[in-house]
Amino acid sequence: MIKNILLTFLFTITLSFAQTVHTVNAGMNGSDFYFNPSNLIIEQGDIVIWINEGGCHDVNGDINTITNMAYNNPENFDSPTTCEQGAEIFSYTFNTEGIYNYDCSVGNHAINGMVGSISVTSSNNSIVDIIVNSENHNTLEAAVIAAELTDDLSGDGPFTVFAPTDEAFNALPEGTVADLLEDPTGQLANILLHHVYAGNALSTDLSDGMMISTLFGTELTVSFVDGGVMIDNAMVTVVNLVADNGVVHVIDAVLIPQDSSMEENNIINDYIIQSFDIYGRKINQSKYTTIQIDLYKSGKSIKKLIINN
Structure with a gap:
Protein backbone atom coordinates (compact mmCIF):
# COMPACT_ATOMS: atom_id res chain seq x y z
CA MET A 1 0.00 0.00 0.00
CA SER A 122 5.77 11.41 -33.31
CA SER A 123 7.50 12.93 -30.31
CA ASN A 124 10.99 11.76 -31.44
CA ASN A 125 12.13 12.18 -27.89
CA SER A 126 15.22 10.19 -26.97
CA ILE A 127 16.89 9.95 -23.59
CA VAL A 128 19.54 12.37 -24.84
CA ASP A 129 16.78 14.81 -25.87
CA ILE A 130 15.36 14.74 -22.34
CA ILE A 131 18.78 15.45 -20.84
CA VAL A 132 19.63 18.20 -23.33
CA ASN A 133 16.26 19.92 -22.92
CA SER A 134 16.43 19.87 -19.11
CA GLU A 135 17.44 23.07 -17.29
CA ASN A 136 18.80 20.99 -14.40
CA HIS A 137 21.13 18.62 -16.27
CA ASN A 138 23.70 20.85 -17.98
CA THR A 139 26.66 19.07 -16.37
CA LEU A 140 25.26 15.64 -17.26
CA GLU A 141 24.73 16.82 -20.83
CA ALA A 142 28.35 17.99 -21.08
CA ALA A 143 29.57 14.73 -19.55
CA VAL A 144 27.55 12.54 -21.94
CA ILE A 145 28.86 14.48 -24.94
CA ALA A 146 32.47 14.39 -23.70
CA ALA A 147 32.25 10.66 -22.99
CA GLU A 148 30.99 10.09 -26.55
CA LEU A 149 27.84 8.36 -25.31
CA THR A 150 25.37 10.56 -27.22
CA ASP A 151 24.88 8.12 -30.08
CA ASP A 152 24.63 5.15 -27.72
CA LEU A 153 21.91 6.74 -25.57
CA SER A 154 20.07 7.86 -28.71
CA GLY A 155 19.95 4.28 -29.99
CA ASP A 156 17.04 1.87 -29.94
CA GLY A 157 17.50 0.85 -26.31
CA PRO A 158 15.53 0.53 -24.20
CA PHE A 159 17.59 2.23 -21.48
CA THR A 160 16.82 3.42 -17.98
CA VAL A 161 18.97 6.39 -16.91
CA PHE A 162 19.28 7.65 -13.35
CA ALA A 163 20.15 11.28 -14.06
CA PRO A 164 22.02 13.34 -11.44
CA THR A 165 21.15 17.04 -11.41
CA ASP A 166 23.63 19.93 -11.66
CA GLU A 167 23.36 20.31 -7.88
CA ALA A 168 24.38 16.67 -7.48
CA PHE A 169 27.55 17.23 -9.51
CA ASN A 170 28.23 20.47 -7.61
CA ALA A 171 28.14 18.50 -4.34
CA LEU A 172 31.20 16.52 -5.42
CA PRO A 173 34.58 17.73 -4.09
CA GLU A 174 35.93 20.77 -5.93
CA GLY A 175 37.77 19.86 -9.12
CA THR A 176 36.22 16.40 -9.44
CA VAL A 177 34.23 17.10 -12.60
CA ALA A 178 37.21 18.84 -14.22
CA ASP A 179 39.41 15.84 -13.40
CA LEU A 180 36.89 13.43 -14.89
CA LEU A 181 36.65 15.49 -18.08
CA GLU A 182 40.40 14.98 -18.57
CA ASP A 183 39.65 11.29 -19.18
CA PRO A 184 36.20 11.50 -20.77
CA THR A 185 36.10 8.11 -22.46
CA GLY A 186 37.71 6.36 -19.50
CA GLN A 187 36.65 6.91 -15.90
CA LEU A 188 33.97 9.49 -16.77
CA ALA A 189 32.32 7.13 -19.26
CA ASN A 190 32.47 4.31 -16.72
CA ILE A 191 30.76 6.42 -14.05
CA LEU A 192 28.05 7.46 -16.52
CA LEU A 193 27.47 3.83 -17.54
CA HIS A 194 27.07 3.07 -13.82
CA HIS A 195 23.88 5.19 -14.08
CA VAL A 196 22.38 3.24 -17.00
CA TYR A 197 20.33 0.02 -17.03
CA ALA A 198 19.83 -1.85 -20.32
CA GLY A 199 16.06 -2.12 -20.03
CA ASN A 200 12.89 -0.16 -19.41
CA ALA A 201 12.33 0.25 -15.65
CA LEU A 202 9.40 2.51 -14.85
CA SER A 203 8.71 3.50 -11.24
CA THR A 204 6.07 0.78 -11.02
CA ASP A 205 8.73 -1.80 -11.89
CA LEU A 206 10.90 -0.87 -8.89
CA SER A 207 10.66 -2.77 -5.61
CA ASP A 208 12.32 -2.47 -2.21
CA GLY A 209 15.65 -4.33 -2.16
CA MET A 210 15.71 -4.76 -5.94
CA MET A 211 19.16 -4.98 -7.58
CA ILE A 212 19.62 -3.24 -10.94
CA SER A 213 22.49 -4.24 -13.24
CA THR A 214 24.21 -1.37 -15.04
CA LEU A 215 25.99 -1.12 -18.38
CA PHE A 216 29.25 -0.78 -16.41
CA GLY A 217 28.71 -4.27 -15.02
CA THR A 218 27.94 -3.03 -11.52
CA GLU A 219 24.71 -3.19 -9.52
CA LEU A 220 22.50 -0.52 -7.94
CA THR A 221 20.25 -1.14 -4.95
CA VAL A 222 16.68 0.15 -4.78
CA SER A 223 15.43 1.09 -1.30
CA PHE A 224 12.09 2.45 -0.10
CA VAL A 225 12.82 4.56 2.98
CA ASP A 226 10.88 7.23 4.91
CA GLY A 227 8.45 7.92 2.05
CA GLY A 228 11.17 8.09 -0.61
CA VAL A 229 12.86 5.89 -3.21
CA MET A 230 16.64 5.65 -3.16
CA ILE A 231 19.05 4.28 -5.75
CA ASP A 232 22.14 3.46 -3.69
CA ASN A 233 22.93 6.77 -1.93
CA ALA A 234 20.76 8.95 -4.20
CA MET A 235 17.16 9.98 -3.65
CA VAL A 236 14.83 9.79 -6.66
CA THR A 237 13.18 13.20 -7.06
CA VAL A 238 11.33 12.83 -10.40
CA VAL A 239 10.25 9.60 -12.06
CA ASN A 240 9.08 8.36 -15.46
CA LEU A 241 10.39 10.94 -17.92
CA VAL A 242 9.46 8.64 -20.79
CA ALA A 243 11.52 8.70 -23.99
CA ASP A 244 11.13 6.82 -27.26
CA ASN A 245 14.04 4.60 -26.26
CA GLY A 246 13.55 4.27 -22.51
CA VAL A 247 12.97 6.29 -19.39
CA VAL A 248 14.81 8.81 -17.20
CA HIS A 249 14.54 9.12 -13.41
CA VAL A 250 16.08 12.21 -11.80
CA ILE A 251 18.30 11.67 -8.73
CA ASP A 252 19.94 14.07 -6.27
CA ALA A 253 23.43 12.51 -6.07
CA VAL A 254 26.09 11.14 -8.40
CA LEU A 255 26.39 7.35 -8.17
CA ILE A 256 30.03 6.28 -7.79
CA PRO A 257 31.10 2.67 -8.44
CA GLN A 258 32.71 1.32 -5.29
CA ASP A 259 35.82 0.08 -7.11
CA SER A 260 36.58 3.35 -8.95
CA SER A 261 39.64 5.46 -8.21
CA MET A 262 37.30 8.40 -7.67
CA GLU A 263 35.67 6.55 -4.79
CA GLU A 264 39.11 5.74 -3.40
CA ASN A 265 40.50 9.27 -3.68
CA ASN A 266 37.46 11.18 -2.53
CA ILE A 267 36.14 8.96 0.26
CA ILE A 268 39.01 6.91 1.68
CA ASN A 269 41.32 9.95 1.85
CA ASP A 270 38.54 12.17 3.18
CA TYR A 271 36.73 11.81 6.48
CA ILE A 272 33.37 12.53 8.08
CA ILE A 273 33.16 15.49 10.44
CA GLN A 274 29.47 15.18 11.31
CA SER A 275 26.37 13.14 10.42
CA PHE A 276 22.75 14.30 10.30
CA ASP A 277 19.35 12.71 9.85
CA ILE A 278 16.97 13.92 7.13
CA TYR A 279 15.57 16.53 9.53
CA GLY A 280 18.99 18.14 10.06
CA ARG A 281 19.52 16.74 13.56
CA LYS A 282 23.06 15.70 14.49
CA ILE A 283 23.46 11.97 15.06
CA ASN A 284 26.36 9.83 16.23
CA GLN A 285 25.01 6.34 15.72
CA SER A 286 21.50 5.52 14.56
CA LYS A 287 19.64 2.66 16.22
CA TYR A 288 16.99 2.60 13.50
CA THR A 289 16.73 2.11 9.75
CA THR A 290 16.97 5.63 8.36
CA ILE A 291 18.60 7.95 5.85
CA GLN A 292 21.87 9.42 7.16
CA ILE A 293 23.67 12.40 5.60
CA ASP A 294 27.44 12.45 6.20
CA LEU A 295 29.29 15.77 5.92
CA TYR A 296 32.97 15.36 4.94
CA LYS A 297 35.98 17.57 5.61
CA SER A 298 36.19 18.38 1.89
CA GLY A 299 32.70 19.91 2.06
CA LYS A 300 30.88 17.21 0.14
CA SER A 301 27.91 15.40 1.62
CA ILE A 302 26.83 11.82 1.02
CA LYS A 303 23.33 10.53 1.67
CA LYS A 304 23.14 6.85 2.55
CA LEU A 305 20.74 4.26 3.88
CA ILE A 306 21.49 2.90 7.37
CA ILE A 307 19.81 -0.44 8.08
CA ASN A 308 19.51 -1.65 11.68
CA ASN A 309 17.54 -4.78 12.43
Whole structure:
Protein backbone atom coordinates (compact mmCIF):
# COMPACT_ATOMS: atom_id res chain seq x y z
CA MET A 1 0.00 0.00 0.00
CA ILE A 2 2.80 2.41 0.96
CA LYS A 3 4.61 1.57 -2.26
CA ASN A 4 1.51 2.31 -4.36
CA ILE A 5 0.89 5.66 -2.65
CA LEU A 6 4.54 6.65 -3.05
CA LEU A 7 4.80 5.72 -6.71
CA THR A 8 1.48 7.40 -7.51
CA PHE A 9 2.78 10.61 -5.88
CA LEU A 10 6.05 10.48 -7.81
CA PHE A 11 4.26 9.74 -11.08
CA THR A 12 2.04 12.78 -10.56
CA ILE A 13 5.14 14.97 -10.30
CA THR A 14 6.26 13.89 -13.77
CA LEU A 15 3.12 14.81 -15.70
CA SER A 16 4.29 18.36 -16.38
CA PHE A 17 7.51 16.97 -17.90
CA ALA A 18 5.88 14.36 -20.10
CA GLN A 19 2.84 16.08 -21.59
CA THR A 20 1.73 19.39 -23.10
CA VAL A 21 -1.87 20.51 -22.58
CA HIS A 22 -3.66 22.23 -25.48
CA THR A 23 -6.99 24.08 -25.24
CA VAL A 24 -9.69 24.22 -27.93
CA ASN A 25 -12.58 26.65 -27.41
CA ALA A 26 -16.04 25.60 -28.58
CA GLY A 27 -18.85 28.10 -29.14
CA MET A 28 -21.17 29.96 -31.45
CA ASN A 29 -21.33 33.33 -33.16
CA GLY A 30 -24.85 33.97 -34.44
CA SER A 31 -25.64 31.06 -36.75
CA ASP A 32 -22.00 30.04 -37.04
CA PHE A 33 -20.52 27.41 -34.77
CA TYR A 34 -16.83 26.82 -34.18
CA PHE A 35 -13.94 24.97 -32.62
CA ASN A 36 -11.00 27.34 -32.16
CA PRO A 37 -8.40 26.44 -33.25
CA SER A 38 -10.10 24.15 -35.71
CA ASN A 39 -6.81 22.59 -36.82
CA LEU A 40 -4.24 21.60 -34.21
CA ILE A 41 -0.81 19.94 -34.44
CA ILE A 42 0.38 18.17 -31.28
CA GLU A 43 2.82 15.45 -30.22
CA GLN A 44 2.12 11.95 -28.99
CA GLY A 45 1.18 11.96 -25.32
CA ASP A 46 -0.22 15.51 -25.41
CA ILE A 47 -3.60 16.36 -23.90
CA VAL A 48 -6.35 18.38 -25.58
CA ILE A 49 -9.08 20.03 -23.48
CA TRP A 50 -12.22 21.48 -25.06
CA ILE A 51 -13.85 24.43 -23.24
CA ASN A 52 -17.43 25.62 -23.78
CA GLU A 53 -17.66 29.33 -24.67
CA GLY A 54 -21.44 29.24 -25.05
CA GLY A 55 -24.26 26.96 -26.16
CA CYS A 56 -24.57 23.19 -25.91
CA HIS A 57 -21.77 21.14 -27.49
CA ASP A 58 -20.02 17.80 -27.52
CA VAL A 59 -16.82 16.44 -29.07
CA ASN A 60 -17.46 13.59 -31.49
CA GLY A 61 -14.56 11.71 -33.05
CA ASP A 62 -16.48 8.54 -33.87
CA ILE A 63 -19.19 8.89 -36.55
CA ASN A 64 -19.19 11.88 -38.94
CA THR A 65 -22.40 13.76 -38.14
CA ILE A 66 -22.69 15.16 -41.68
CA THR A 67 -22.02 11.97 -43.71
CA ASN A 68 -22.97 9.39 -41.07
CA MET A 69 -19.77 7.55 -41.99
CA ALA A 70 -17.10 6.44 -39.51
CA TYR A 71 -14.21 8.84 -39.13
CA ASN A 72 -11.78 5.92 -38.91
CA ASN A 73 -9.51 7.88 -36.62
CA PRO A 74 -6.47 6.10 -35.14
CA GLU A 75 -8.47 6.15 -31.88
CA ASN A 76 -12.20 6.86 -31.51
CA PHE A 77 -13.48 9.31 -28.90
CA ASP A 78 -16.68 11.14 -28.04
CA SER A 79 -18.08 13.06 -25.11
CA PRO A 80 -21.38 13.87 -23.42
CA THR A 81 -23.05 17.19 -24.26
CA THR A 82 -22.16 20.17 -22.06
CA CYS A 83 -24.25 23.35 -21.86
CA GLU A 84 -22.49 25.16 -19.01
CA GLN A 85 -20.53 28.16 -20.25
CA GLY A 86 -16.88 28.06 -19.23
CA ALA A 87 -17.03 24.37 -18.37
CA GLU A 88 -14.80 21.66 -19.74
CA ILE A 89 -16.58 19.66 -22.42
CA PHE A 90 -14.00 16.94 -22.81
CA SER A 91 -10.31 16.12 -22.43
CA TYR A 92 -8.34 13.43 -24.24
CA THR A 93 -4.77 12.17 -24.27
CA PHE A 94 -3.58 11.39 -27.81
CA ASN A 95 -1.12 8.48 -27.62
CA THR A 96 -1.30 7.29 -31.24
CA GLU A 97 0.27 9.12 -34.17
CA GLY A 98 -2.05 10.16 -37.04
CA ILE A 99 -4.78 12.56 -38.13
CA TYR A 100 -8.00 12.82 -36.11
CA ASN A 101 -11.17 14.43 -37.48
CA TYR A 102 -14.10 15.32 -35.27
CA ASP A 103 -17.25 17.47 -35.03
CA CYS A 104 -20.00 18.60 -32.69
CA SER A 105 -22.94 16.21 -33.12
CA VAL A 106 -25.48 18.51 -31.43
CA GLY A 107 -28.26 19.74 -33.76
CA ASN A 108 -26.96 21.30 -36.98
CA HIS A 109 -23.69 22.53 -35.45
CA ALA A 110 -21.41 20.38 -37.62
CA ILE A 111 -22.95 21.39 -40.95
CA ASN A 112 -22.66 25.01 -39.81
CA GLY A 113 -18.91 24.81 -39.38
CA MET A 114 -18.32 23.10 -36.03
CA VAL A 115 -15.72 20.62 -37.24
CA GLY A 116 -12.05 20.20 -36.40
CA SER A 117 -8.93 18.13 -36.93
CA ILE A 118 -5.90 17.21 -34.84
CA SER A 119 -2.59 16.01 -36.29
CA VAL A 120 -0.59 13.94 -33.82
CA THR A 121 3.08 13.71 -34.68
CA SER A 122 5.77 11.41 -33.31
CA SER A 123 7.50 12.93 -30.31
CA ASN A 124 10.99 11.76 -31.44
CA ASN A 125 12.13 12.18 -27.89
CA SER A 126 15.22 10.19 -26.97
CA ILE A 127 16.89 9.95 -23.59
CA VAL A 128 19.54 12.37 -24.84
CA ASP A 129 16.78 14.81 -25.87
CA ILE A 130 15.36 14.74 -22.34
CA ILE A 131 18.78 15.45 -20.84
CA VAL A 132 19.63 18.20 -23.33
CA ASN A 133 16.26 19.92 -22.92
CA SER A 134 16.43 19.87 -19.11
CA GLU A 135 17.44 23.07 -17.29
CA ASN A 136 18.80 20.99 -14.40
CA HIS A 137 21.13 18.62 -16.27
CA ASN A 138 23.70 20.85 -17.98
CA THR A 139 26.66 19.07 -16.37
CA LEU A 140 25.26 15.64 -17.26
CA GLU A 141 24.73 16.82 -20.83
CA ALA A 142 28.35 17.99 -21.08
CA ALA A 143 29.57 14.73 -19.55
CA VAL A 144 27.55 12.54 -21.94
CA ILE A 145 28.86 14.48 -24.94
CA ALA A 146 32.47 14.39 -23.70
CA ALA A 147 32.25 10.66 -22.99
CA GLU A 148 30.99 10.09 -26.55
CA LEU A 149 27.84 8.36 -25.31
CA THR A 150 25.37 10.56 -27.22
CA ASP A 151 24.88 8.12 -30.08
CA ASP A 152 24.63 5.15 -27.72
CA LEU A 153 21.91 6.74 -25.57
CA SER A 154 20.07 7.86 -28.71
CA GLY A 155 19.95 4.28 -29.99
CA ASP A 156 17.04 1.87 -29.94
CA GLY A 157 17.50 0.85 -26.31
CA PRO A 158 15.53 0.53 -24.20
CA PHE A 159 17.59 2.23 -21.48
CA THR A 160 16.82 3.42 -17.98
CA VAL A 161 18.97 6.39 -16.91
CA PHE A 162 19.28 7.65 -13.35
CA ALA A 163 20.15 11.28 -14.06
CA PRO A 164 22.02 13.34 -11.44
CA THR A 165 21.15 17.04 -11.41
CA ASP A 166 23.63 19.93 -11.66
CA GLU A 167 23.36 20.31 -7.88
CA ALA A 168 24.38 16.67 -7.48
CA PHE A 169 27.55 17.23 -9.51
CA ASN A 170 28.23 20.47 -7.61
CA ALA A 171 28.14 18.50 -4.34
CA LEU A 172 31.20 16.52 -5.42
CA PRO A 173 34.58 17.73 -4.09
CA GLU A 174 35.93 20.77 -5.93
CA GLY A 175 37.77 19.86 -9.12
CA THR A 176 36.22 16.40 -9.44
CA VAL A 177 34.23 17.10 -12.60
CA ALA A 178 37.21 18.84 -14.22
CA ASP A 179 39.41 15.84 -13.40
CA LEU A 180 36.89 13.43 -14.89
CA LEU A 181 36.65 15.49 -18.08
CA GLU A 182 40.40 14.98 -18.57
CA ASP A 183 39.65 11.29 -19.18
CA PRO A 184 36.20 11.50 -20.77
CA THR A 185 36.10 8.11 -22.46
CA GLY A 186 37.71 6.36 -19.50
CA GLN A 187 36.65 6.91 -15.90
CA LEU A 188 33.97 9.49 -16.77
CA ALA A 189 32.32 7.13 -19.26
CA ASN A 190 32.47 4.31 -16.72
CA ILE A 191 30.76 6.42 -14.05
CA LEU A 192 28.05 7.46 -16.52
CA LEU A 193 27.47 3.83 -17.54
CA HIS A 194 27.07 3.07 -13.82
CA HIS A 195 23.88 5.19 -14.08
CA VAL A 196 22.38 3.24 -17.00
CA TYR A 197 20.33 0.02 -17.03
CA ALA A 198 19.83 -1.85 -20.32
CA GLY A 199 16.06 -2.12 -20.03
CA ASN A 200 12.89 -0.16 -19.41
CA ALA A 201 12.33 0.25 -15.65
CA LEU A 202 9.40 2.51 -14.85
CA SER A 203 8.71 3.50 -11.24
CA THR A 204 6.07 0.78 -11.02
CA ASP A 205 8.73 -1.80 -11.89
CA LEU A 206 10.90 -0.87 -8.89
CA SER A 207 10.66 -2.77 -5.61
CA ASP A 208 12.32 -2.47 -2.21
CA GLY A 209 15.65 -4.33 -2.16
CA MET A 210 15.71 -4.76 -5.94
CA MET A 211 19.16 -4.98 -7.58
CA ILE A 212 19.62 -3.24 -10.94
CA SER A 213 22.49 -4.24 -13.24
CA THR A 214 24.21 -1.37 -15.04
CA LEU A 215 25.99 -1.12 -18.38
CA PHE A 216 29.25 -0.78 -16.41
CA GLY A 217 28.71 -4.27 -15.02
CA THR A 218 27.94 -3.03 -11.52
CA GLU A 219 24.71 -3.19 -9.52
CA LEU A 220 22.50 -0.52 -7.94
CA THR A 221 20.25 -1.14 -4.95
CA VAL A 222 16.68 0.15 -4.78
CA SER A 223 15.43 1.09 -1.30
CA PHE A 224 12.09 2.45 -0.10
CA VAL A 225 12.82 4.56 2.98
CA ASP A 226 10.88 7.23 4.91
CA GLY A 227 8.45 7.92 2.05
CA GLY A 228 11.17 8.09 -0.61
CA VAL A 229 12.86 5.89 -3.21
CA MET A 230 16.64 5.65 -3.16
CA ILE A 231 19.05 4.28 -5.75
CA ASP A 232 22.14 3.46 -3.69
CA ASN A 233 22.93 6.77 -1.93
CA ALA A 234 20.76 8.95 -4.20
CA MET A 235 17.16 9.98 -3.65
CA VAL A 236 14.83 9.79 -6.66
CA THR A 237 13.18 13.20 -7.06
CA VAL A 238 11.33 12.83 -10.40
CA VAL A 239 10.25 9.60 -12.06
CA ASN A 240 9.08 8.36 -15.46
CA LEU A 241 10.39 10.94 -17.92
CA VAL A 242 9.46 8.64 -20.79
CA ALA A 243 11.52 8.70 -23.99
CA ASP A 244 11.13 6.82 -27.26
CA ASN A 245 14.04 4.60 -26.26
CA GLY A 246 13.55 4.27 -22.51
CA VAL A 247 12.97 6.29 -19.39
CA VAL A 248 14.81 8.81 -17.20
CA HIS A 249 14.54 9.12 -13.41
CA VAL A 250 16.08 12.21 -11.80
CA ILE A 251 18.30 11.67 -8.73
CA ASP A 252 19.94 14.07 -6.27
CA ALA A 253 23.43 12.51 -6.07
CA VAL A 254 26.09 11.14 -8.40
CA LEU A 255 26.39 7.35 -8.17
CA ILE A 256 30.03 6.28 -7.79
CA PRO A 257 31.10 2.67 -8.44
CA GLN A 258 32.71 1.32 -5.29
CA ASP A 259 35.82 0.08 -7.11
CA SER A 260 36.58 3.35 -8.95
CA SER A 261 39.64 5.46 -8.21
CA MET A 262 37.30 8.40 -7.67
CA GLU A 263 35.67 6.55 -4.79
CA GLU A 264 39.11 5.74 -3.40
CA ASN A 265 40.50 9.27 -3.68
CA ASN A 266 37.46 11.18 -2.53
CA ILE A 267 36.14 8.96 0.26
CA ILE A 268 39.01 6.91 1.68
CA ASN A 269 41.32 9.95 1.85
CA ASP A 270 38.54 12.17 3.18
CA TYR A 271 36.73 11.81 6.48
CA ILE A 272 33.37 12.53 8.08
CA ILE A 273 33.16 15.49 10.44
CA GLN A 274 29.47 15.18 11.31
CA SER A 275 26.37 13.14 10.42
CA PHE A 276 22.75 14.30 10.30
CA ASP A 277 19.35 12.71 9.85
CA ILE A 278 16.97 13.92 7.13
CA TYR A 279 15.57 16.53 9.53
CA GLY A 280 18.99 18.14 10.06
CA ARG A 281 19.52 16.74 13.56
CA LYS A 282 23.06 15.70 14.49
CA ILE A 283 23.46 11.97 15.06
CA ASN A 284 26.36 9.83 16.23
CA GLN A 285 25.01 6.34 15.72
CA SER A 286 21.50 5.52 14.56
CA LYS A 287 19.64 2.66 16.22
CA TYR A 288 16.99 2.60 13.50
CA THR A 289 16.73 2.11 9.75
CA THR A 290 16.97 5.63 8.36
CA ILE A 291 18.60 7.95 5.85
CA GLN A 292 21.87 9.42 7.16
CA ILE A 293 23.67 12.40 5.60
CA ASP A 294 27.44 12.45 6.20
CA LEU A 295 29.29 15.77 5.92
CA TYR A 296 32.97 15.36 4.94
CA LYS A 297 35.98 17.57 5.61
CA SER A 298 36.19 18.38 1.89
CA GLY A 299 32.70 19.91 2.06
CA LYS A 300 30.88 17.21 0.14
CA SER A 301 27.91 15.40 1.62
CA ILE A 302 26.83 11.82 1.02
CA LYS A 303 23.33 10.53 1.67
CA LYS A 304 23.14 6.85 2.55
CA LEU A 305 20.74 4.26 3.88
CA ILE A 306 21.49 2.90 7.37
CA ILE A 307 19.81 -0.44 8.08
CA ASN A 308 19.51 -1.65 11.68
CA ASN A 309 17.54 -4.78 12.43
